[in-house]
Amino acid sequence: MNYRLGIDTSCYTTSVAIMDDSGNLLADVRKVLTVKPGGRGLAQSEMVFQHTRNLPLVFAEAMAQFSGPVRFKSVTVSNRPRPLPGSYMPAFLVGEGYGKVLTVSQQIPLYKISHQENHIWAGRWSADGPKGTDFLAVHISGGTTEIVKVGIGSSQQMSIDLLGGSLDISAGQFVDRIGVALNLPFPAGSHLEKLADCGRSGLCKVPVAVRNLNVSFSGAETYVRRLLAQGEPPAALAAGVQLCVAETLVKLMKQAVAQTGLTEILLVGGVSANQFIRDYLCRHSQGFSLFFPDSRYSSDNAAGCAFC
Missing domain, CATH: 3.30.420.40 (ATPase, nucleotide binding domain)
Structure with missing residues (x-):
């Protein structure tokens, strides 16, 4: 069976997910980053440190869902906050780095999307819609409040226009x-x-x-x-x-x-x-x-x- 691995290292959560080609979620493991009591967030250096510590543990827990070795078809990572030139955040380098190691070792493709695209794909998968190729999306989180126009191309490529x-x-x-x-x-x-x-x-x-x-x-x-x-x-x-x-x-x-x-x-x-x-x-x-x-x-x- 073909398995697809997803990795997201956002501002406050280390996440790993594994799906098959039919979109069945086989593993979904996350670890929320630790913020000291009274704190209002984390510095990027602290995010990188915690992701670096968490990701091997999260990945091992995801792999424990399977009875034997797993061969991945591809790995997709979120490597930046939004699909815009210059969008950058060091926390995403941790997931991207692990993704590169896995894809080089297994000689499989590495795909990179933004954290915002990851949210929209996850939402569309879970909500089973919208079904149309053009729709609106509202992204409301700790770091983002945006309304965007989303287009899904024939090859499942996503375009996002900020409104x-x-x-x-x-x-x-x-x-x-x-x-x-x-x-x-x-x-x-x-x-x-x-x-x-x-x-x-x-x-x-x-x-x-x-x-x-x-x-x-x-x-x-x-x-x-x-x-x-x-x-x-x-x-x-x-x-x-x-x-x-x-x-x-x-x-x-x-x-x-x-x-x-x-x-x-x-x-x-x-x-x-x-x-x-x-x-x-x-x-x-x-x-x-x-x-x-x-x-x-x-x-x-x-x-x-x-x-x-």
């Missing part, structure tokens, strides 16, 4: 910064979601900033910090942050649909795993269709690399 996104911090940074201010662990997404469930009835309304296809979260962050200093309940603030992100995304998607005429939208990235945000978007998606991957494949993973 808009955040002019300052990403939705994930907004969530993480407020989460840390509320004394939640970093990354704060899942912890803020649990806290917000307790503050829904008395949530603090947070202003939304959307102009055409551009959004902003820095003003919202300042506003929430001011309310926190005034003694507003943490749960109400967490709920307000979630609603702010959800309302921002609805307005952004409506603008993109109006400008492009495309009505299928795939949502990927860790922020899109938030169940409240998913439910809100579904309730306000008149005129377009939303595709959500399983929440496990919203966050960083290597399934997209193995699938494409």
